[in-house]
């Protein structure tokens with residue numbers, strides 16, 4: 503059973519990549535056709551230039567170096583479009599942390615009046631956008647090369663230990679203020695695990711979690727059918743030989759194509775099977791999304807997520823008993839105990855009834871870990887119609903979720 507679950511997760515993620523990957527390939531082909539007529543414009547050098555400044559917002563690029571040598575890009579939108587006169591130092595900083603196979607683009611995909619990154623800037627916040635190691639704007643390292651295996655030797659444990667502290671510390675120093683945090687998907691897991699170890703909390707005013715992920719043992723069914731049909735053992739071992747999990751690369755793409763054929767499943771629908779039935783996506787947003795995503799992650803990170811499904815508790819990466827002794831001086835990996843999250847840290851949790859990744863029974867488990875949290879420091883919002891992508895890309899997310907987050911931030915100034 504445990505093994506089945508682990509297969510299931512890998513399959514889920516593999517299929518997510520496949521759905522995006524193949525559609526992206528089509529998009530790239532049509533771009534290639536255009537190139538014959540017009541020489542391509544040079545690639546924009548960062549996220550600011552690529553999407554933010556064209557909308558009329560000020561945007562500045564920063565670099566942050568983590569304790570393990572990764573050089574990350576960070577964007578700052580210090581104010582909205584129409585607030586030129588207001589002094590920037592007085593704004594409350596908000597840090598946005600995206601999920602897996604995504605990057606900072608997550609927060610900027612819809613129109614400015616629908617995307618959280620712009621809405622926060624227009625609502626008077628000082629917006630900071632993180633980009634995890636391995637994604638397109640965060641590929642540099644002090645001495646490791648992303649084409650080499652050593653660059654990809656990390657899972658979300660390293661995001662907890664090195665990456666988030668570097669980013670939060672940087673924004674805290676730059677702004678001289680405590681920060682509001684917003685995470686989506688993996689961006690919630692990394693923060694929850696950090697808080698459970700007492701990290702970061704002294705630099706934060708509050709944290710808002712969209713589609714929180716801490717437990718993964720109740721993931722829903724359509725994918726189960728695929729898992730049952732597919733031939734995963736082979737795929738697993740091929741994947742483990744590849745340190746970088748990049749849905750766009752040939753090797754991974756081949757595995758994915760093969761898997762899709764074998765499973766006899768309509769791969770086009772797999773985005774829905776994985777994220778759930780999103781109610782409210784705009785097709786132009788989805789197209790923009792396909793142009794910029796999906797972003798690579800490490801295979802080790804995927805395996806760590808798979809272990810969460812198998813084990814049902816939240817631990818550091820499980821190397822197996824012998825290697826665990828070496829890494830942790832213990833046969834079992836250390837636990838991230840979520841009931842150790844400080845009870846007085848203001849938390850907002852938004853989750854959806856249609857989400858196939860952050861499913862309701864798993865969110866209930868998380869809420870159970872938070873049962874001693876101060877009642878007036880915990881805001882919970884359940885949206886029956888929403889699935890995983892609606893929370894960051896849904897055209898109705900502003901009135902349903904973002905306005906509530908802004909009110910929450912303003913209550914915990």
Ligand SMILES: *[C@@H]1O[C@H](CO)[C@@H](O)[C@H](O)[C@H]1NC(C)=O
Nearest residue numbers: 612613616784785786787897
């Ligand atoms: C969908 O996106 C297009 C292009 O940005 C925009 O013109 C349209 O208003 C959007 N639709 C909704 C419902 O937001």
Ligand SMILES: *[C@@H]1O[C@H](CO)[C@@H](O)[C@H](O)[C@H]1NC(C)=O
Nearest residue numbers: 815816837838839840841842
């Ligand atoms: C987490 O901590 C609580 C309180 O300290 C303890 O009762 C519980 O057993 C711990 N859970 C795990 C999985 O270690």
